[in-house]
Amino acid sequence: MYKYISNTGGGKAVDFETAILDGFAGDGGLYVPEVIPKISLEQLSSWKHLSYTNLAFEILSLFIDRNILSAIELRHIITDAYAEFEKEEIIPIHKLQSRKETYIMELFYGPTLSFKDVGLAFLVNLVNFFLNRKNERLSLVVATTGDTGPAAAYYAAGKSNLDAWVLYPKGLITEEQERQMTTLPHANIHPVGVSNCPDGGDDLDLVIAKLYANQPFKDKLKLSSVNSINWGRIMMQTVHYFYGYFRVVDTIGEPINMSVPSGGFGNLCAGGLARKMGLPIKHLIAANNKNACLHRIFSKGIMSKVDIHNTLSSAIDILIPYNFLRYMYFAGIETAKIKSIVEDFKTKGEIQFDPKTFKLISEGFKSNSASDTDTLNIIKVLFHTENYLLDPHGAVALVAADANQATLENLKLICLTTAHPAKFPEVIKQSLGRNDLPFQARHHSIEKAKTKCEKVYLCDHLHLEEGLIDIMEKDWDLNH
Numbered sequence: 102m103y104k105y106i107s108n109t110g111g112g113k114a115v116d117f118e119t120a121i122l123d124g125f126a127g128d129g130g131l132y133v134p135e136v137i138p139k140i141s142l143e144q145l146s147s148w149k150h151l152s153y154t155n156l157a158f159e160i161l162s163l164f165i166d167r168n169i170l171s172a173i174e175l176r177h178i179i180t181d182a183y184a185e186f187e188k189e190e191i192i193p194i195h196k197l198q199s200r201k202e203t204y205i206m207e208l209f210y211g212p213t214l215s216f217k218d219v220g221l222a223f224l225v226n227l228v229n230f231f232l233n234r235k236n237e238r239l240s241l242v243v244a245t246t247g248d249t250g251p252a253a254a255y256y257a258a259g260k261s262n263l264d265a266w267v268l269y270p271k272g273l274i275t276e277e278q279e280r281q282m283t284t285l286p287h288a289n290i291h292p293v294g295v296s297n298c299p300d301g302g303d304d305l306d307l308v309i310a311k312l313y314a315n316q317p318f319k320d321k322l323k324l325s326s327v328n329s330i331n332w333g334r335i336m337m338q339t340v341h342y343f344y345g346y347f348r349v350v351d352t353i354g355e356p357i358n359m360s361v362p363s364g365g366f367g368n369l370c371a372g373g374l375a376r377k378m379g380l381p382i383k384h385l386i387a388a389n390n391k392n393a394c395l396h397r398i399f400s401k402g403i404m405s406k407v408d409i410h411n412t413l414s415s416a417i418d419i420l421i422p423y424n425f426l427r428y429m430y431f432a433g434i435e436t437a438k439i440k441s442i443v444e445d446f447k448t449k450g451e452i453q454f455d456p457k458t459f460k461l462i463s464e465g466f467k468s469n470s471a472s473d474t475d476t477l478n479i480i481k482v483l484f485h486t487e488n489y490l491l492d493p494h495g496a497v498a499l500v501a502a503d504a505n506q507a508t509l510e511n512l513k514l515i516c517l518t519t520a521h522p523a524k525f526p527e528v529i530k531q532s533l534g535r536n537d538l539p540f541q542a543r544h545h546s547i548e549k550a551k552t553k554c555e556k557v558y559l560c561d562h563l564h565l566e567e568g569l570i571d572i573m574e575k576d577w578d579l580n581h
């Protein structure tokens with residue numbers, strides 16, 4: 102049996118289904134597979150020409166026992182999850198003309214136009230499958246900096262075993278992102294706009310952690326999470342690293358670099374895991390904006406909670422890269438050590454990693470902190486040189502690669518772009534210096550949402566915990 106344990110060593114080992122439905126591990130830590138599956142170069146070669154969904158089937162089969170999901174069930178869930186993606190290849194790879202061996206991995210062709218669709222399309226379908234089989238119900242509480250919320254709401258909408266409470270920092274996400282959540286008419290989707298969040302999305306995570314710690318409430322409403330604390334998100338996100346690698350290399354075994362716009366480290370944790378499984382990625386670049394939570398770790402060995410900056414790449418305005426703590430397990434740090442790091446961070450708000458730990462966790466990573474000026478500039482330059490439009494997060498990834506250019510050994514580079522530019526029209530206008538939007542920054546679903554009525558709860562951050570408990574319980578009692 103594939104066993105899942107907590108990265109902080111407590112609680113008991115569980116099977117795949119329990120890890121997915123629980124969200125958090127028993128001791129409040131994050132689930133990790135006890136053993137990392139290893140993939141040989143021969144096996145990689147045999148996968149080179151697989152479609153995205155067939156590749157996903159092979160990779161996921163390394164983490165899931167067949168008696169929990171049969172091959173037919175797994176295939177069905179995967180096929181169904183990606184049926185609505187706009188492009189047949191699911192994740193197109195675009196080669197830039199004006200740069201040497203530089204590729205853009207476009208992860209935003211799902212229905213809500215961000216890379217969150219890639220993980221959540223599968224995960225929400227999987228959760229729903231398990232719940233149907235057990236005839237049970239769950240309440241998902243989701244925190245978002247603008248993209249997880251729309252994707253989770255979209256995939257949960259209308260599913261009779263799920264309620265989704267989607268919390269977003271009001272005023273800190275774009276109107277386009279907000280409307281993707283608030284214009285869904287389904288009775289099981291409950292967007293909550295939270296005003297006055299001093300630390301943006303991180304504040305919402307803290308309130309969710311408190312709801313989880315409230316055992317009677319958690320048990321009554323059967324709380325769970327599809328944020329990237331859920332192992333299913335990380336597992337699914339490993340697939341696009343393999344898929345992208347196969348699209349750009351001439352020979353299997355050739356090392357390449359990948360640059361990733363990062364906040365909570367969910368996407369990069371999957372990239373780091375893919376490399377530990379055997380994918381030849383030489384350098385993974387943690388691309389931050391001014392908030393620099395990962396850049397501080399990789400450049401100075403410091404994880405610290407500082408004041409948040411509101412930037413143009415708002416979806417990565419994140420201070421606590423909680424999936425970095427999961428990655429530590431993959432990097433070979435003992436669970437007892439991770440536990441002490443978590444506890445120290447909680448009490449002191451800052452950790453300086455010792456040299457041995459730092460060596461293990463930073464191996465193979467580069468990083469950068471991009472300013473808004475750099476972000477605006479690279480969008481403009483690429484648009485004018487080759488008519489290619491990046492969203493602000495993809496821009497942060499390209500800036501990070503440029504900043505590290507001297508040490509990247511001239512290997513092929515894939516920049517992961519995580520959102521469609523249509524979600525950030527004001528940034529696009531600002532960078533291109535015009536009042537209208539080019540066609541690349543328009544999308545029919547965004548236009549359509551502008552014509553719909555909105556449905557949303559509003560709450561001040563100060564009262565969020567009590568406000569949520571009250572409304573969630575009332576809703577549950579009314580409907581069950």
Ligand SMILES: Cc1ncc(COP(=O)(O)O)c(C=O)c1O
Nearest residue numbers: 248363364365366367368416519
């Ligand atoms: C567009 C976009 N890019 C990047 C990220 C960062 O992803 P992660 O938290 O997995 O590092 C997010 C979400 O947080 C996002 O919405």
